[in-house]
Amino acid sequence: MDLATIEKVVAFIGALVVFTFALIGLKGEWHKKGLDDNVTKVLLGLMAFGCVLVVLASFGVLPRGGGGA
Amino acid sequence: MATVAPGVPTGPYHAVLDHIHPEPTSFIRKYIFSIDAKVIGMQYFITGAIFFVIAGLLAEIIRTQLLSPHGAILSAATYNSVYSMHGSAMVWFVVIPLLTGAFGNFVMPMQIGARDVAFPWLNLVAFWLFPVAGVILFSSFLVGAPDAGWTEYPPISLQGPLGTNLWCIAVFLIGISSTMTGINFMVTIYKMRAPGMTFTRMPLFVWGQFATTPLLFIATTALGAALAALFIERVFGVPFYDPKRGGSPVLWQHMFWFYSHPAVYIMIIPGFGIISEVLPTFARKPIFGYKMIAFSSVAISLLSFSVWAHHMFTSGMVPWLQLPFMIITMVIAIPTGVKIFSWMATLWGGSINWKTPALYATGFLITFTYGGLTGFFLAAVPADYHEHGTYFVVAHFHYVLYGGSIMSMFAGIYYWWPKMTGRMYNEKLGQLQFWLTFIGFNATFTPMHWLGLLGMPRRVATYDPQFQFWNQFASISSYVMALGTVLFFYILFDSLRNGKKAGPNPWGARTLEWMVSSPPPYYNFKKIPAVLAAPYDFGNPLPYLGLDAAPGATEATPTSASHPVPTY
Amino acid sequence: MAVSVAVHGHGPDDHGGHDDDIIYQETRDMRLMGFVLFLVSDVVLFSSYIFAYIYLRNSIQPTWPPIVDGHQLPRLDTAFAAFNSVVLFGSGVTMHFALESWKHANKPRFNTFMWLTIFLGLGFLGGQGYEYAHAQIGGWSGNIFGASFFTLTGMHGIHVFLGVCFLFALWIQTQRGVYTEHRFFGLTAGTLYWHFVDVIWVVLFFLFYLW
Numbered sequence: 125m126d127l128a129t130i131e132k133v134v135a136f137i138g139a140l141v142v143f144t145f146a147l148i149g150l151k152g153e154w155h156k157k158g159l160d161d162n163v164t165k166v167l168l169g170l171m172a173f174g175c176v177l178v179v180l181a182s183f184g185v186l187p188r189g190g191g192g193a
Numbered sequence: 194m195a196t197v198a199p200g201v202p203t204g205p206y207h208a209v210l211d212h213i214h215p216e217p218t219s220f221i222r223k224y225i226f227s228i229d230a231k232v233i234g235m236q237y238f239i240t241g242a243i244f245f246v247i248a249g250l251l252a253e254i255i256r257t258q259l260l261s262p263h264g265a266i267l268s269a270a271t272y273n274s275v276y277s278m279h280g281s282a283m284v285w286f287v288v289i290p291l292l293t294g295a296f297g298n299f300v301m302p303m304q305i306g307a308r309d310v311a312f313p314w315l316n317l318v319a320f321w322l323f324p325v326a327g328v329i330l331f332s333s334f335l336v337g338a339p340d341a342g343w344t345e346y347p348p349i350s351l352q353g354p355l356g357t358n359l360w361c362i363a364v365f366l367i368g369i370s371s372t373m374t375g376i377n378f379m380v381t382i383y384k385m386r387a388p389g390m391t392f393t394r395m396p397l398f399v400w401g402q403f404a405t406t407p408l409l410f411i412a413t414t415a416l417g418a419a420l421a422a423l424f425i426e427r428v429f430g431v432p433f434y435d436p437k438r439g440g441s442p443v444l445w446q447h448m449f450w451f452y453s454h455p456a457v458y459i460m461i462i463p464g465f466g467i468i469s470e471v472l473p474t475f476a477r478k479p480i481f482g483y484k485m486i487a488f489s490s491v492a493i494s495l496l497s498f499s500v501w502a503h504h505m506f507t508s509g510m511v512p513w514l515q516l517p518f519m520i521i522t523m524v525i526a527i528p529t530g531v532k533i534f535s536w537m538a539t540l541w542g543g544s545i546n547w548k549t550p551a552l553y554a555t556g557f558l559i560t561f562t563y564g565g566l567t568g569f570f571l572a573a574v575p576a577d578y579h580e581h582g583t584y585f586v587v588a589h590f591h592y593v594l595y596g597g598s599i600m601s602m603f604a605g606i607y608y609w610w611p612k613m614t615g616r617m618y619n620e621k622l623g624q625l626q627f628w629l630t631f632i633g634f635n636a637t638f639t640p641m642h643w644l645g646l647l648g649m650p651r652r653v654a655t656y657d658p659q660f661q662f663w664n665q666f667a668s669i670s671s672y673v674m675a676l677g678t679v680l681f682f683y684i685l686f687d688s689l690r691n692g693k694k695a696g697p698n699p700w701g702a703r704t705l706e707w708m709v710s711s712p713p714p715y716y717n718f719k720k721i722p723a724v725l726a727a728p729y730d731f732g733n734p735l736p737y738l739g740l741d742a743a744p745g746a747t748e749a750t751p752t753s754a755s756h757p758v759p760t761y
Numbered sequence: 762m763a764v765s766v767a768v769h770g771h772g773p774d775d776h777g778g779h780d781d782d783i784i785y786q787e788t789r790d791m792r793l794m795g796f797v798l799f800l801v802s803d804v805v806l807f808s809s810y811i812f813a814y815i816y817l818r819n820s821i822q823p824t825w826p827p828i829v830d831g832h833q834l835p836r837l838d839t840a841f842a843a844f845n846s847v848v849l850f851g852s853g854v855t856m857h858f859a860l861e862s863w864k865h866a867n868k869p870r871f872n873t874f875m876w877l878t879i880f881l882g883l884g885f886l887g888g889q890g891y892e893y894a895h896a897q898i899g900g901w902s903g904n905i906f907g908a909s910f911f912t913l914t915g916m917h918g919i920h921v922f923l924g925v926c927f928l929f930a931l932w933i934q935t936q937r938g939v940y941t942e943h944r945f946f947g948l949t950a951g952t953l954y955w956h957f958v959d960v961i962w963v964v965l966f967f968l969f970y971l972w
């Protein structure tokens with residue numbers, strides 16, 4: 125396994141973990157109503173989306189045409 | 194805690210409003226590094242006035258140069274620097290800080306029945322950035338002042354003298370100051386209104402400030418980004434705008450106008466607010482269309498984010514974008530027109546008391562409307578192809594900026610001067626000053642319309658001899674304006690020394706700032722009043738409860754010097 | 762007593778108790794709103810440069826990365842960036858749980874999560890350094906690719922760095938006993954700021970590595 129593959133595997137596993145915990149955090153926030161809670165919901169959601177991007181990247185789905193290096 | 198009068202909604206935020214610190218005693222904390230919004234407002238006024246005089250002198254240098262078709266006094270290069278500095282100083286160091294920082298800080302907290310703004314320390318920092326940035330801007334004359342106009346388009350600005358870097362820094366700093374003020378004012382107005390002051394009971398000046406805040410803290414950041422990129426391109430050679438290296442000069446224009454079109458509304462919406470206070474007070478009538486005036490400010494503010502490319506019709510932007518930008522630009526004229534008609538209806542049938550502020554407000558109506566009409570011409574793409582880059586544009590924006598923003602500020606200063614200083618100004622001289630300014634202004638800028646239509650380009654040190662007559666006419670008229678300005682400062686100094694005592698409410702106005710003594714006490718209100726209605730119902734009793742005279746109300750007394758509540 | 766209005770008379774003996782809580786709550790709400798507005802204005806800062814990047818990138822279609830002096834620039838290292846992104850997103854989640862622990866008065870757990878966050882943040886910065894050292898795209902001032910990449914990620918890096926300092930300062934404050942279980946606005950602000958920095962990276966990650 126070359127370095128890039130190791131990085132991708134670690135990124136994939138890490139993304140799954142982080143995604144899960146982001147959702148757990150989101151669930152905990154969900155019923156709260158303050159301005160800070162609402163902003164946190166949006167930001168946690170986007171972070172979870174970031175994890176999806178990482179998963180896509182680790183499978184080479186994105187970028188189209190394959191990554192560099 | 195005292196009881197609440199029946200029917201008065203208690204605002205959710207009055208506990209913190211009521212909180213009082215003792216007045217500082219040392220000179221420095223009282224007048225230099227003060228956190229009192231009124232003092233900060235006065236500091237803005239004084240600093241802005243100094244910059245106004247400097248930038249005004251630059252303007253007179255421009256007009257003097259144009260007395261002769263070959264340029265009377267300056268080299269072409271110096272002339273470029275002079276008009277660039279004139280425009281930059283007037284926009285960022287006079288009109289914006291005066292209309293937001295100065296008027297906003299002095300008037301707005303009192304009008305909402307608050308003791309101060311939400312973040313007094315932030316306010317202090319925002320103010321002090323202003324003179325510092327101003328000194329940086331003007332010191333660029335020492336190393337070669339910027340010479341690509343106030344818009345500093347690349348690639349010319351990339352080749353500009355060293356002072357262009359200072360220009361970037363100065364405008365960046367004043368931008369940070371604007372951003373702070375915007376955030377501060379929005380939180381203040383949103384959270385700190387007196388109990389009972391719902392949004393539709395706010396004075397229209399407060400509405401003006403409120404509608405301006407998103408422009409201040411959203412648009413200004415885009416300018417900061419553009420400026421920082423220009424700076425690093427000039428200093429570190431990082432390519433953003435240089436077409437030789439793959440950059441794009443049009444990119445600058447997009448970033449710049451994404452800020453600067455909203456900025457022209459930063460420079461006029463607070464002025465709308467001033468006019469909306471002055472007109473009903475002197476017509477002694479309720480303002481016509483309160484809600485329409487209030488909401489149209491917000492509509493203008495939001496729409497103004499989507500029209501910036503009307504400055505770029507000739508810059509080689511994609512053709513299919515021109516039509517939408519033209520249409521949205523024209524749509525903005527609708528809420529603007531709504532305002533103009535509401536003000537005219539306010540004057541209609543009123544027994545107008547023609548004091549200087551009323552004269553200025555009426556003068557504003559005339560000149561601003563005129564400027565709006567020429568804006569409409571410019572927004573039409575085919576017409577703009579002919580007019581862009583000519584004196585027609587110069588005429589347009591001086592009608593809206595001098596005839597609009599500056600005239601509204603004159604109205605506001607005459608109006609609130611008794612409140613600021615406790616003294617009246619000399620009314621006869623004030624009226625004379627109005628006529629000098631009004632006639633001088635129109636005579637200076639009206640001819641520029643036809644000069645522009647005949648094709649006289651802006652930003653050139655010389656001109657074709659066929660344009661000589663109207664240029665000389667404009668230059669001589671501009672000296673009349675200058676005389677008016679000198680007289681203005683004379684009137685203010687005269688009032689400070691000889692003015693009659695004003696008393697709390699010389700105009701019989703009805704907003705809250707007139708309910709306290711002149712000049713206002715340190716914490717504005719001994720007690721926070723409650724508000725029962727919008728302030729413009731002339732003829733009815735005042736819609737306030739719990740003003741100082743109310744019997745039995747407890748007075749707020751200073752607690753301790755440091756904040757007693759840990760607010761981390 | 763005749764008509765009078767909701768006025769709290771704050772006498773010197775008024776401290777503590779109920780009023781004190783109200784004042785804290787109102788002050789906190791104002792600060793929170795101000796802080797969120799500051800974040801909004803910071804979003805515009807990033808958006809402006811993102812706009813610049815997209816604009817420049819489109820102006821030289823169809824080749825991206827661009828060809829400079831007849832030489833095709835390589836793409837950036839996606840695999841490493843994916844790894845580094847997870848580090849940063851992870852720190853966002855740990856920060857969230859740090860704040861939650863504080864709210865539940867679980868100080869040891871708070872400390873653990875706080876330090877995890879700070880270390881992950883520093884790790885991300887280290888990763889950025891590694892990335893900068895290995896990116897073969899002609900440096901900051903070489904061409905428009907380098908210009909937009911280093912400006913945007915550099916600005917983001919500065920934000921991360923300031924964020925780490927912010928979090929560290931907050932941690933010291935907690936050790937000095939500045940915050941209580943009910944009054945901890947600083948921690949709320951720090952968490953929001955840190956989340957914001959992470960989310961900006963989501964966008965940058967997509968724009969520079971996945972697009």
Ligand code: HEM
Binds near residue numbers: 565567594597
């Ligand atoms: C009815 C409203 C308005 C319309 C339709 C309008 C339209 C325009 C257009 C299309 C231009 C570009 C002209 C060109 O460069 O070819 C322009 C320039 C300008 N406008 Fe307006 N405008 C309006 C109101 C205002 C107001 C209220 C202000 C400021 C208080 C303002 C300040 C300016 C300035 C400063 C410029 C010139 C910028 C420069 O090139 O140096 N305008 N306007």
Ligand SMILES: [Cu+2]
Binds near residue numbers: 453454457
């Ligand atoms: Cu415009």
